Amino acid sequence: MSMLLEVEQLETAYGSSQVLFGIDLSIRPREVATLLGRNGMGKTTTVRSVLGLTPARAGRVRFLGHRIDQLAPDKVARMGLAVVPEGRRIFPNLSVQENLLAFGTNRNGSREPWTLDRVYAMFPRLRERARNMGNQLSGGEQQMLAIGRALMTNPHLLILDEATEGLAPLVREEIWRSLAALRDQGQAILVIDKYVDRLVKLADRHTIIERGKVVWAGPSALLAADRSLSERYIGV
Incomplete structure (x- = not known):
């Protein structure tokens, strides 16, 4: 199966301060x-570099088989990459x-697109x-709205940065269910x-980074089996 997103040897810096040192990350369709x-440790910077918000200093980012690491953020978004940012x-x-x-469009050409x-x-x-x-919504309602807004673009890939940060337990469970x-x-x-215990049940594969470097990558079964990670x- 071809990759939906491929990040290869990504390096990013803020001025003279380098943050990412050769990040590799890949995601398949579905x-x-x-x-x-x-x-x-560089998680949000990785996302920002993929989106073109913080241009990479070196490396390659491919989405749907096309290089996107030199594209403007609006062009990346129009290709079907949506983000639920930290802070909503x-x-x-x-x-x-x-x-x-305001965000309604069908970027992935779905026959059953997301609607209101x-x-x-x-x-x-x-x-x-x-x-x-x-501004009249609770934090949990704002997070639901941020996810719904991203879905309204009908993206090929949905990215959630700090998906349940700061949410009440009941709202957090609703986000996990969604x-x-x-x-x-x-x-x-x-x-x-x-929340690793929830993520190993939800996700197929995981990438762990520390100080801007990938230190481990693998499937849920291996992450669940090794608590030391x-x-x-x-x-x-």
Whole structure:
């Protein structure tokens, strides 16, 4: 099976400070993958470099078989790569429905594209709050909206940066259920999160980075079998 996303020997720096040192990462169609590691190890920078927000200094990024590491972020997004960013970043002065409709397009050419009704079916609370402004939502509702907004673009690949950070336990469970449903529907997903026990049940493969380098990569079965990996590279 051909790769959906291929990151090869990615190096990125902020000014004279290098952050990524030869990151390799790949995701197949219909696959769920994770990027793991403690805070400050380069996970978000990796995502930003893939999206073109922080240009890579070296290496290659291919999406759908095309080089994208020199493309502007808007062109990368139009190819069908959507992100739910850390901090959600929804539009506070637009209603829930307006936030969703603003991103409505069919970038993957789906015969059954994501619509308002499909998003509301996945997150019934958003239907209840459809006329509320973004700044009137709780943190959990904002995260649901951020995921729904990304789905409205009908992406080939959905990236979630800190998918459940700061959410109440019940809301966190709702997010996990929605991600499992998306996986079952064949949506390719890259998840950044710290709850390894949930991720090994959700995802197919995992990549762990430390200080901007890949220190381990493998399937869920191996990660679940070796608790020392979580303790060494992910636990606080």
